[in-house]
Amino acid sequence: MSLRTRFGRAREAFGTRLADVRGRDRLDDAVWDELEEALLLADVGVSMTTSLLARVRERAADAGATDGDGVIDLLKEEIVRRLEGIDRSLAVGGAPSVWLFVGVNGVGKTTTIGKLGRRQVAEGRHVIFAAGDTYRAAAVDQLELWAERADATVVRGAEGADPSSVVFDAVEHAAARGVDLVLADTAGRVHTRQNLMDELTKIRRVAEKGAGTVTETLLVLDATTGQNGLVQARQFTEAADVTGLVLTKLDGSARGGIVIAVEGELGIPVKYVGVGEGLDDLVPFEPRDFVDALFD
């Protein structure tokens, strides 16, 4: 399934608004209102929407755009421009490298580890999963099932064990066996719970206590998330130095506009997007594909 088809649903709702705009032969207030609505409905958020449209207005005046089509193209370009030229690769370079997965409950951290781990194994890396979610019942079982599919090893602690120590053990285990990469799961946590955010800070610190280096801290964000996604990104960054986003569940009717807002306002790049339930449905984020799919 092409990315475009996968984004089909997002396109539909967004596109209905834009279809109206496309037919217009002059740029009146109604055009701008509809563009604004389209962006807001896509969860782009008030302030990013305002910023995007202000810029597009300027450019429309400069470029002499006079119809709906022209202005949509400008909007597309403007979004792509803001998303392009950013390094979205996942960094390695430790011995072992540690990728830490963080986020609120239910966003798909464990699944993301499974899928991303599988990708890394396929690329020839030795991968260990650290079962750092010692809180959610059966989270470790879930991770183990994914490890089987991905051909990775799981290092686990007892239920209720200190997640930092589980991650530490996994890193030691990896270092001892010359494993390249540790993907560390963490329990979902609501970013307003300070003690849990502190725990995350500790996990990140302890992960580097031995031979490991945390080369990525990936915030997993559910595409259905609204404006709270920005707050989440801020809080998790503060606690654990988030280096990138994984946007999951983009195959639903949610439009994922939060990506534009988080990147634009916080400078945290989206690295991967989840576009389906299949094993291979986690793909690198491509700005132009994303915007094209959104607007076509």
Added chain:
Amino acid sequence: MFESLTSRFEGILRNIRGKGRLGPEEVEEILGEIRIALLEADVHLEVVRTLQDRIRERAVGEELAGVLNPGQQVVKIVLEELTRILGGETMPITFASKPPTVVLLAGLQGSGKTTAAAKLARWFKAKGRNPLLVGADLARPAAVEQLRTLAERIDVPVFSASGDPVTVAAAGLAEARRLGRDVLICDTAGRLAIDDVLMAEVAEIAGVLEPHYTFLVLDAMTGQDAVNVAEAFHQRLDLDAVVLTKLDGDARGGAAISVREVVGCPIAFASTGEALEDLEPFHPDRLASRILGMGDIETLIEKAEETFEKEQAEAAAARMMEGTFTLDDFLGQLRQIRKMGPVSNVMKMIPGMGQQLKDVETDLDERRIDRIEGIIHSMTPAERTDPDVIDGSRRARIAVGSGTQVSEVSQLVRQFREMRKLMKQMGGAGSKGRGRGSKRGRKGKRQGSGSRTTPRGPVPVPKKGLALPGLGGTDDGGGAFGGGLDLGNPGISGSGGPLSLG
């Protein structure tokens, strides 16, 4: 919960407060702010629009004509419209005459169905019921294990099997009957609203279970898509209500308002934490005012209405506008406030106070007010009229007379000054839209000796349905109970929000 929305509204309302009269332009400005606030709280665009229209219609219509404090009136309108959307009552859960009472949970992946199932089981158990959990999520790895682990903690049996979820559900129902369990809660796999195959599957599960309650489990952090999701599930399952999860974070709840408005589903339960006890029936009527950051303002209004006589208050306000606000007036206000009940309770109901009281000890000391009264009683009439004459030796005398410390006297005088300053600012803010009729204040007019305040512009006066505390209404004068009155609690003193709502 809803803190972001709350704080935003408080920002807006602070600006509205003290405005004398709202013209159409100001109404639009306020509506614009309300729009942003609601959108940032993820209220659906269409719902925002509906709300704006309703508020506009009422705000520019009859309701603001001749109202002395239209800012407050706008607040009231917004509150009423939010309340209207959220609905007034907690959804009652009744039990089937022929058990088991069947509850079906459905929703997107990660919305929290499995946890909600266990929490509901705990809730029913606490009600004296004997629930059976049915694990029909056979898609997510280890979902059933998760359910079993949670169920073990609350000592509730789980039924599940491998194979087809519809068959498992049906077998679960048979099992509940066989075991004589009187409540059945069925967990299902997360599914996308646009996945026709899986949506048909959950409809089939509903077909065999014939649930008494079908709940959509909805993440409170959901954005604009919440409405689409709820509509899609409603179409297939004829939802009875929503269980709102992850309400323990911040900036939540737009989804709740949207779903209620667009799909018509009430919110039956809200999950406010990770522990299995953290699920409670949702009280929509309490929510609207929380969204506005207003505390329990309705109760407050009622109490204020009981306490204040309208004419009296207006006369007092008029005197205040003439610049005769003194410590005597202040004393009178304290008495008015106290008539409304224990101070700490009153404080909690005041908009803006809820937030500030949240993190501090709310143990407001009634005796502290006694002491303030004592201090003022120990002042001469001249001192009460113009506290600026109070020098060191007068402070010492007052302290001895009232049995307090000199520092307490100083503090009171200082706070009184701050309060007057705040009143002055409020007067300034309202100079654009004037107060009513000829009762307009005059700037800088000095009366008598010393530096009595002469607040100008509109003065908040309780109106019918709007009577609020601290707005004058004393026998011998009135005035805003503005500024931070330190009632022995550092958390609410100083430059915090004026207690006055006007």
